[in-house]
Amino acid sequence: ETGVTQTPRHLVMGMTNKKSLKCEQHLGHNAMYWYKQSAKKPLELMFVYSLEERVENNSVPSRFSPECPNSSHLFLHLHTLQPEDSALYLCASSQDNRGTDTQYFGPGTRLTVL
Amino acid sequence: GQQVMQIPQYQHVQEGEDFTTYCNSSTTLSNIQWYKQRPGGHPVFLIQLVKSGEVKKQKRLTFQFGEAKKNSSLHITATQTTDVGTYFCASNTGKLIFGQGTTLQVKP
Numbered sequence: 463e464t465g466v467t468q469t470p471r472h473l474v475m476g477m478t479n480k481k482s483l484k485c486e487q488h489l490g491h492n493a494m495y496w497y498k499q500s501a502k503k504p505l506e507l508m509f510v511y512s513l514e515e516r517v518e519n520n521s522v523p524s525r526f527s528p529e530c531p532n533s534s535h536l537f538l539h540l541h542t543l544q545p546e547d548s549a550l551y552l553c554a555s556s557q558d559n560r561g562t563d564t565q566y567f568g569p570g571t572r573l574t575v576l
Numbered sequence: 577g578q579q580v581m582q583i584p585q586y587q588h589v590q591e592g593e594d595f596t597t598y599c600n601s602s603t604t605l606s607n608i609q610w611y612k613q614r615p616g617g618h619p620v621f622l623i624q625l626v627k628s629g630e631v632k633k634q635k636r637l638t639f640q641f642g643e644a645k646k647n648s649s650l651h652i653t654a655t656q657t658t659d660v661g662t663y664f665c666a667s668n669t670g671k672l673i674f675g676q677g678t679t680l681q682v683k684p
Binding site: 495503504505507510518552561562563564565566567568569570 | 606607609617620621624668671672673674675676677
């Protein structure tokens with residue numbers, strides 16, 4: 463509906479697992495983002511990619527590793543996560559990484575770390 | 577760093593009552609965006625305000641940007657059950673900084 467899809471929608475993983483979240487946008491946008499949304503916390507910006515180049519990394523632990531192979535796809539590789547990493551992970555895209563661009567969010571991946 | 581404070585955190589209203597959420601910043605904002613997130617859903621863009629003192633309306637929703645561009649408000653007239661959700665303001669000055677959100681519950 464918004465042109466941004468995310469898979470999987472739900473993920474349960476152990477602390478020793480390795481998994482990846484996938485995001486795809488069909489809007490022809492040049493910028494893509496990963497956000498973390500935890501209960502009772504504001505949306506936290508994790509990574510920003512503009513034209514496939516990472517332009518921002520908001521002090522995110524190295525157990526989260528983003529990858530942007532092209533302007534339509536964005537991945538978040540996860541390894542050795544902690545239970546406190548359980549959250550809704552939202553992908554978003556915008557035309558460009560400018561201050562006035564509207565962000566279009568995907569449905570999110572609900573991650574539970576056991 | 578820049579922060580955007582949003583109040584109240586929660587609001588319960590009877591259907592038909594009005595609702596207002598406020599967004600405040602200690603620094604001047606270049607613009608403000610408002611998003612709505614339905615329960616179990618994802619944030620969806622509602623509107624962007626750019627000019628000082630700007631007021632925009634979308635049916636029963638009225639958005640206002642303060643004269644000093646340090647605060648904004650969203651007012652819903654005569655709430656309906658479809659208005660349920662969390663309303664976020666966000667300031668975009670290079671990167672999007674979200675407020676904590678106001679979660680609205682509407683009792684039918």
